[in-house]
Amino acid sequence: MSATAETTLTESRTLPRLRGLLPGWYSIGWGTALLVMLPVLAVLWLALFPTENIWPHLASTVLPVYIKSTLILMVGTGALSVAIGVGTAWLVTLCHFPGRRVFEWALLLPFAIPAYVIAYIYTDLLEYAGPVQILLRDLFGWQTARDYWFPEIRSIGGAILMLTLVLYPYVYLLARASFLEQSMSIRDASRMLGCSPWQSFYRVSLPIARPAIAVGLSLVSMETINDFGTVDYFAVKSMSAGIYDAWLNMGNVGAAAQIASLMMIFVVVLISLERVARAKSRQYTSPDRYRTIERYRLTKSRAWLCTLACSLPVLFGFLLPFISLADMSLAHLDQFSDSNFLGFATNSFTLSGVTALLAAAIAIVLAYSKRLYARNRSLQVAARMSNLGYALPGAVLAIGVIIPLAAFDNSVDAFMREHFNISTGLLLSGTPFALVFAYCVRFLAVSGGAVDSSLGKVTPNMDMASRSLGANTLRTLKEVHLPLIRGGLLTGVLVVFVDCMKELPATLILRPFNYDTLATYVYQYASDEQIESCSPAALLIVLVGIIPVILLSRTITATRASR
Amino acid sequence: MKKALLSAAVLSATFSTFAQAEEVNVYSFRQEFLLKPLLEAFTEETGIKVNVVFSKSGLLERLEHEGQNTPADLLLTADIGPLYDATERDLVAPIKSDIIEQNIPEHFRATDGRWVGLTSRARLIYASKDRVEPGEITTYEELADPKWKGRICTRSGKHTYNLSLIGSMIAHHGEAETEQWLEGVKANLAQKPQGNDRSQVKAIMEGVCDLALGNSYYYGKMATNEDEPEQKEWAASANLVFPNQDDRGTHMNISGAALTKYAPHPEAAVKLVEFLTQEKAQKLYAEANFEFPVRPNTPWSELLEEKMSGFKGDEINLGEIGANRAAAAKLVDKVGFDN
Numbered sequence: 039m040s041a042t043a044e045t046t047l048t049e050s051r052t053l054p055r056l057r058g059l060l061p062g063w064y065s066i067g068w069g070t071a072l073l074v075m076l077p078v079l080a081v082l083w084l085a086l087f088p089t090e091n092i093w094p095h096l097a098s099t100v101l102p103v104y105i106k107s108t109l110i111l112m113v114g115t116g117a118l119s120v121a122i123g124v125g126t127a128w129l130v131t132l133c134h135f136p137g138r139r140v141f142e143w144a145l146l147l148p149f150a151i152p153a154y155v156i157a158y159i160y161t162d163l164l165e166y167a168g169p170v171q172i173l174l175r176d177l178f179g180w181q182t183a184r185d186y187w188f189p190e191i192r193s194i195g196g197a198i199l200m201l202t203l204v205l206y207p208y209v210y211l212l213a214r215a216s217f218l219e220q221s222m223s224i225r226d227a228s229r230m231l232g233c234s235p236w237q238s239f240y241r242v243s244l245p246i247a248r249p250a251i252a253v254g255l256s257l258v259s260m261e262t263i264n265d266f267g268t269v270d271y272f273a274v275k276s277m278s279a280g281i282y283d284a285w286l287n288m289g290n291v292g293a294a295a296q297i298a299s300l301m302m303i304f305v306v307v308l309i310s311l312e313r314v315a316r317a318k319s320r321q322y323t324s325p326d327r328y329r330t331i332e333r334y335r336l337t338k339s340r341a342w343l344c345t346l347a348c349s350l351p352v353l354f355g356f357l358l359p360f361i362s363l364a365d366m367s368l369a370h371l372d373q374f375s376d377s378n379f380l381g382f383a384t385n386s387f388t389l390s391g392v393t394a395l396l397a398a399a400i401a402i403v404l405a406y407s408k409r410l411y412a413r414n415r416s417l418q419v420a421a422r423m424s425n426l427g428y429a430l431p432g433a434v435l436a437i438g439v440i441i442p443l444a445a446f447d448n449s450v451d452a453f454m455r456e457h458f459n460i461s462t463g464l465l466l467s468g469t470p471f472a473l474v475f476a477y478c479v480r481f482l483a484v485s486g487g488a489v490d491s492s493l494g495k496v497t498p499n500m501d502m503a504s505r506s507l508g509a510n511t512l513r514t515l516k517e518v519h520l521p522l523i524r525g526g527l528l529t530g531v532l533v534v535f536v537d538c539m540k541e542l543p544a545t546l547i548l549r550p551f552n553y554d555t556l557a558t559y560v561y562q563y564a565s566d567e568q569i570e571s572c573s574p575a576a577l578l579i580v581l582v583g584i585i586p587v588i589l590l591s592r593t594i595t596a597t598r599a600s601r
Numbered sequence: 602m603k604k605a606l607l608s609a610a611v612l613s614a615t616f617s618t619f620a621q622a623e624e625v626n627v628y629s630f631r632q633e634f635l636l637k638p639l640l641e642a643f644t645e646e647t648g649i650k651v652n653v654v655f656s657k658s659g660l661l662e663r664l665e666h667e668g669q670n671t672p673a674d675l676l677l678t679a680d681i682g683p684l685y686d687a688t689e690r691d692l693v694a695p696i697k698s699d700i701i702e703q704n705i706p707e708h709f710r711a712t713d714g715r716w717v718g719l720t721s722r723a724r725l726i727y728a729s730k731d732r733v734e735p736g737e738i739t740t741y742e743e744l745a746d747p748k749w750k751g752r753i754c755t756r757s758g759k760h761t762y763n764l765s766l767i768g769s770m771i772a773h774h775g776e777a778e779t780e781q782w783l784e785g786v787k788a789n790l791a792q793k794p795q796g797n798d799r800s801q802v803k804a805i806m807e808g809v810c811d812l813a814l815g816n817s818y819y820y821g822k823m824a825t826n827e828d829e830p831e832q833k834e835w836a837a838s839a840n841l842v843f844p845n846q847d848d849r850g851t852h853m854n855i856s857g858a859a860l861t862k863y864a865p866h867p868e869a870a871v872k873l874v875e876f877l878t879q880e881k882a883q884k885l886y887a888e889a890n891f892e893f894p895v896r897p898n899t900p901w902s903e904l905l906e907e908k909m910s911g912f913k914g915d916e917i918n919l920g921e922i923g924a925n926r927a928a929a930a931k932l933v934d935k936v937g938f939d940n
Contacts, residue, residue, distance in 0.1 A: 283930060546655070
């Protein structure tokens with residue numbers, strides 16, 4: 039097949055209304071969106087009942103600090119993640135340099151390391167009593183902390199660095215997928231029209247990749263805004279700190295829900311602004327997968343510079359913390375043979391696997407009904423709202439999950455008692471179902487993003503062709519769309535899997551009795567400042583995370599057949 | 602006679618199988634590994650199984666929304682905060698037990714029995730051995746003295762242990778005076794409040810500061826830490842100061858228990874609390890974490906006996922301190938303690 043002229047089709051029109059739809063898609067879409075939105079709605083509802091109006095107090099005291107640190111944190115982490123993620127993605131996709139093939143997947147590895155683990159490890163390494171400062175003191179003969187200046191790792195800068203190290207892979211992942219899909223013809227055209235490689239990157243590749251980068255950036259921002267573990271550890275007074283304070287120290291759950299709701303609204307505004315900004319340039323591409331990428335040949339020194347640039351994030355985001363964990367684990371190898379330990383690993387594995395598949399299914403349902411009803415405003419908004427669970431701190435989301443589940447359980451119980459004199463007790467609360475539900479709500483933004491962006495690129499002509507050939511919507515989905523978006527879908531599944539393995543705050547609150555995952559087991563000790571005692575579990579989280587991460591990289595590379 | 606014996610045997614057999622099936626469900630704010638030896642001892646003695654969910658936040662909300670159908674019988678906490686909140690939100694029921702009333706002094710339990718202290722700890726001032734003369738500081742109030750400018754370290758003012766300390770200052774001196782005090786302490790800080798209690802002591806060793814606030818049990822945890830032996834050095838760099846020995850005594854906090862309002866197994870739950878107040882468990886519980894038993898005349902662990910015995914603890918009822926925690930959190934904001 040030749041590289042067709044129609045490789046990238048920029049269309050401003052939306053899908054035409056398709057007749058003869060199964061009546062189901064609209065209600066299924068709405069129903070699913072509502073179900074996933076329940077916890078978010080519960081938090082909004084909680085916000086209506088504060089025990090006391092906390093805003094006068096906040097406004098006159100710490101609110102400016104909260105807002106300032108949150109903004110610095112978001113802008114800093116976002117900018118750094120985009121710089122690292124997009125930069126390295128472009129290099130490994132379009133340039134030749136030593137180690138390029140290894141970096142393709144190695145750049146994803148930091149993703150397997152939980153933020154709370156990396157924060158702990160770097161503090162250990164860089165604080166006064168850590169090996170780095172001891173070495174410096176030995177070298178220069180300094181005696182105490184007052185003799186020299188060393189950057190404080192427990193600071194907002196430290197938090198930005200830690201979060202960036204584990205979050206930039208989101209941007210890298212999506213940017214790389216987008217660069218890979220881009221047509222070589224476009225680049226060639228731009229080069230022929232006189233663009234330098236840089237100009238071609240800046241004026242052609244980057245704008246085409248923008249939706250993907252935006253999705254990556256919004257994931258990074260939401261993760262940053264909902265993080266509590268790292269910012270708490272580093273004494274950064276962000277909005278999440280304010281939520282916990284109102285909730286646990288002032289006993290005002292309603293006020294905590296208000297702060298959380300405001301944060302969500304802030305995220306919605308941010309994402310909508312970005313959408314509006316690029317609304318007019320919707321792109322449909324049929325990528326020319328069959329032409330191999332011609333990479334830029336670089337001079338030797340430049341090529342080695344690329345190698346250096348790509349190795350830094352891998353070194354600091356993965357190798358150092360990994361070696362450090364492995365080193366600590368050596369003293370506790372016996373844990374690997376502990377039968378409990380195996381149970382925790384099984385729990386983590388099962389929960390993450392089930393959630394990853396379920397979240398993907400939900401994402402497909404939402405994305406497809408959104409596609410079929412492209413002109414239906416309310417459905418579009420509902421589907422977008424269902425991503426908001428990601429912007430809530432895990433513990434707040436857990437409360438949002440508890441409320442509807444307990445309400446359901448208690449209503450069923452009341453009904454059964456009244457009519458059949460049987461007590462059904464709690465059916466869903468405190469079961470693994472509650473955990474899977476919470477994870478789905480939390481990580482739908484991730485799988486949804488992946489599915490949305492790949493489905494968005496499938497031209498509506500495909501639907502029309504398939505439908506005019508007599509296939510109904512379900513069959514079109516099954517036989518046309520699913521095969522086309524396979525790559526994006528698998529990406530979603532794998533990323534959600536890794537995210538679930540690391541999930542902590544919601545798991546702690548919602549889990550059944552006597553139930554541990556690897557993450558909760560790690561936390562039990564880490565929260566008592568004894569991460570050494572649980573380093574094998576932390577190591578296992580990372581090791582298990584590596585497998586999907588490598589699969590992920592292969593999936594993405596495979597989107598472009600190199601035959 | 603034989604028949605009577607036989608039926609008694611059958612009866613006791615049925616009873617014990619019944620007891621086997623008995624269980625207590627615990628929502629715990631404390632790490633399971635700290636509780637485990639105790640709970641195992643309880644199961645061994647009574648045959649009652651104990652199930653645990655551990656989380657430091659969110660369990661009160663879970664209890665509240667589960668309502669009458671909650672499986673939880675008991676709350677176990679690591680300080681007064683959640684006990685007080687649970688009482689305020691009407692989530693717990695009074696425990697009526699002569700054993701508990703006998704074993705636990707009044708200031709360590711709610712007057713109506715809605716919470717019970719199980720172990721206690723003191724909030725100490727750790728003072729540098731090299732740079733602070735013994736007796737140079739003897740009260741919390743003196744932490745605001747300008748002579749300590751740039752020499753004090755503490756974790757976040759919002760941490761629950763500090764909130765309770767500030768709450769006790771409010772109880773003794775009122776809000777206005779406490780605010781002034783807190784401002785004074787803030788002005789003396791060597792660095793922005795950060796880290797945990799142990800890292801404050803480490804900061805003393807490192808020369809970052811000369812005084813630090815920290816709970817008493819961290820001394821034991823550091824001084825005996827075989828996993829990270831460098832912590833022994835941190836502990837060795839500081840003297841322990843028990844503040845306010847000449848007046849009200851050192852501020853104390855507790856770990857404790859409360860019975861949930863809709864507990865499905867209230868008898869078994871009370872049995873567990875009673876068990877935890879008995880000498881054997883008190884000794885075990887306190888030793889597990891270098892805390893003090895709350896039951897009078899229970900022997901202390903050797904290390905505590907050597908380093909800490911004979912101090913005077915503040916006997917104000919902890920409920921009063923719990924009630925001041927929200928006000929304390931606001932004061933921390935007001936003076937910008939953590940900024």
